[in-house]
Amino acid sequence: MPQTKTPAAGPLAAPRQKADPIRALILGGTSEARALAARVAGDARLYAVVSLAGRTSAPLASPLPTRIGGFGGVEGLKRYLTEERVDRVIDATHPFAARMSANARAACAALGLPLLVYTRAPWSPVEGDRWIEVEDNAGAVAALGEAPRRVFLTIGRLGLADFLCAPQHYYLIRTIDQPPENDLPPRYDLILERGPFAVESELSLMRETKIDRVVSKNSGGRETYAKIEAARALGLDVVMVTPPRGGDARVVHDVEAAVAFLFGEGR
Structure with missing residues (x-):
């Protein structure tokens, strides 16, 4: 079963109020996800949870509430997003986490949720590389x-x-x-x-x-x-x-672009 670490602010599933913050799921496990979490932690406009696959025994600490473990495929992820009333999803997983990224694309497409891929740019060969x-x-x-x-x-x-x-x-x-x-x-x-x-x-x-x-x-x-x-x-x-081919979700390599997406300034 997934492990969840939740601060005093309460879980995403808490009843919505009129002035509720934006609810987001960040699929993490990378330095990009950690940078994004550090950038938005404490912002009252947002309530975000970072999800880790649990493949690393001692993941680095996150300033945001964290859940650890899988969702149970596309249907499980759809159920989680619906029950937790998530507004936006950021896929900040490892560039080779092909299955999780594919599940995120399928679940968000089925539910009509905005999805952004925040990842590092791949390396390119330079002179002298073989x-x-x-x-x-x-x-x-x-x-x-x-x-x-x-x-x-x-x-x-x-x-x-x-x-x-x-x-x-x-x-x-x-x-x-x-x-x-x-x-x-x-x-x-x-x-x-x-x-x-x-x-x-x-x-x-x-x-x-x-x-x-x-x-x-x-x-x-x-x-x-x-x-x-x-x-x-x-x-x-x-x-x-080479990295696996992704889908048609928007891809950014900059933390500020990811922040803008979370606050509704990009889709």
């Missing part, structure tokens, strides 16, 4: 080839099992939380660490472990970009998994 762009983890495995490599695998905890079919490689795996033991390849080292990371430390790490190829999701932002800069400096190929 990217091999692929659509998914299967493509990343294929791009590694048959010859044994020393791979810096930075795709997060989910999806590691996709690389079990290529056990000939050594993997340096970095995640926030401990992955399931059965998802780990035969030859690996594991780093449990949360960004941001510095270019100097990434360079030292890759040199010391003799990495010759990096696998990364193109999740954008500055927190983990240092590995891309380090790979460029070392002349390494980066197998870059």
Whole structure:
């Protein structure tokens, strides 16, 4: 069952009064969601709840009331939005949280609710980058080839099992939380660490472990970009998994645009 942390102001389901604030749901779990929460916390015009999927064992604290756990698909999300009388939804999930984003689009479309996607812009290759762009983890495995490599695998905890079919490689795996033991390849080292990371430390790490190829999701932002800069400096190929294609919801990359949407200044 979802866990909910609610401050003294009361749940969204409290009876509406004439001067009730705007009610919003922020689908979070990212630095963008945290920045938005910090920006609007304490504003009497708004009552917002941040929803986290619960995939990280120790999520960073939010200044807004927080619920943790899934909704039960599109129907469950529709039920939540209806029962809580939500006026607006912001999808500030991870760029690769494709299922949650699709559920949000479907639920908001069915209920006629305004939806905004607030996300970081994806990275773009610059001079010196040696990217091999692929659509998914299967493509990343294929791009590694048959010859044994020393791979810096930075795709997060989910999806590691996709690389079990290529056990000939050594993997340096970095995640926030401990992955399931059965998802780990035969030859690996594991780093449990949360960004941001510095270019100097990434360079030292890759040199010391003799990495010759990096696998990364193109999740954008500055927190983990240092590995891309380090790979460029070392002349390494980066197998870059491209973000999933989204729907037709409006997308912004700026916190002020997200704030304007919450207060009815954009749809």
